[in-house]
Amino acid sequence: ELQLVESGGGLEQPGGSLRLSCGASGFTFSTNAMSWVRQAPGKGLEWVSGISAGGGNTYYTDSVKGRFTISRDNSRDTLYLQMHSLRAEDTALYYCAKVRGTYGEFDYWGQGTLVTVSS
């Protein structure tokens, strides 16, 4: 059974840092592009970042460029999102999602990890 399990969320002060992890199982992680998608409380979905299967290509939405870094360890079947200079508007449930094919369609999602940025 395919599983994506996120961890690393929590309460952090503005300006702080967090690293999210997403452990994958049940599929060949190293051959699939992955993404992070977030959902602020009571709001819609927002694509945050994506990474190619081999990790050589990374993509970010403008609001997180220069603050967030996506990476992956294919030997550990794990996806990461390093978050720096956190802002209140980064408060959201962060989902790890497997990309179906190449073009940003997400066929499997984790249950999410909650990031709260507040003083």
Place this chain on the structure above:
Amino acid sequence: QSALTQPPSASGSPGQSVTISCTGTSSDIGNYNYVSWYQQHPGKAPKLMIYEVSKRPSGVPDRFSGSKSGNTASLTVSGLQAEDEADYYCSSYAGSNNPLVVFGGGTKLTVL
């Protein structure tokens, strides 16, 4: 403000059909056949219902169908059932534009 525009709500009685629209631009929906639809029940993760405009993943009932015309995509749910009540989000690949993937603001589907 979301990049794709969806109506905030839609409703129908059991057995009826409902169509949810999703309007984008020539940079996303109008330029790519990578439109997807997600169903999200309260407190749950989104679930892929439609990909590449009109294809259904294994296990998704054929009551769900998708289409596209120009810059607007649509999701039709036929033979509405109580369990279809959920939030529905459309999404489109946007190529080299930023962001790479855009979502709609979501539509709350109520089964009356």
